[in-house]
Amino acid sequence: MNKKQISSILYWVVLASILSYLAYSKGWIFTNFETISPNQAYSLLQKDENVTLLDVRTPEEYAQEHIQGATLIPVQILNTNLPQLQNVKNKKIIVYCHSGNRSVEASRILAKNGFVPLNIKGGISQWKSDGFNVVH
Numbered sequence: 498m499n500k501k502q503i504s505s506i507l508y509w510v511v512l513a514s515i516l517s518y519l520a521y522s523k524g525w526i527f528t529n530f531e532t533i534s535p536n537q538a539y540s541l542l543q544k545d546e547n548v549t550l551l552d553v554r555t556p557e558e559y560a561q562e563h564i565q566g567a568t569l570i571p572v573q574i575l576n577t578n579l580p581q582l583q584n585v586k587n588k589k590i591i592v593y594c595h596s597g598n599r600s601v602e603a604s605r606i607l608a609k610n611g612f613v614p615l616n617i618k619g620g621i622s623q624w625k626s627d628g629f630n631v632v633h
Contacts, residue, residue: 530604530614535624538591538617542566549585551592551614553603554621558595562631564624572599575606586612593617593624 533541541548552563553572563569570578572594582590590612594600597620604614617624625631 529608530616532616532618533591534618535627535629538593538615538624539629541589541591541615545589547587548589548591548615549582551582551590551603552594552621553592553599554594562621562633564593564621565630565632567593572603572606575603579606579610582607582612589613589615591615591617594620596620596622 542550550564550567552559552567552569553575554563554569555571556569559567559569568581570581590607592600592603592607592614593616594603597616597618600616600620604616607614619626621631
């Protein structure tokens with residue numbers, strides 16, 4: 498193989514790696530949880546008592562605005578704070594962040610630890626865009 502062929506192969510390997518990482522981080526591949534729309538989340542929160550709401554953003558973001566009834570556990574400390582959720586282990590946990598990236602990470606952590614997470618696609622940003630209220 499010459500240098501041009503090797504460079505071409507490396508280019509495609511790097512590109513495939515970047516695309517795979519993006520798809521994984523967005524929760525498009527290799528997920529062990531369900532992603533739901535804000536409308537589905539709202540409906541579940543209104544009709545199903547066997548569901549809880551988890552905000553995985555920072556305390557500052559939560560103080561600025563959040564969905565009513567949400568419990569705050571930032572994704573950065575979720576692993577060490579799982580005992581706080583033991584009383585809802587038999588419930589579905591609707592998880593959200595700002596745009597949906599941190600909630601994918603949190604949903605992976607929850608699913609790995611025996612919880613049933615439902616990730617809100619697009620996070621609180623999509624929730625607001627779809628016309629649902631937040632607490633300020």
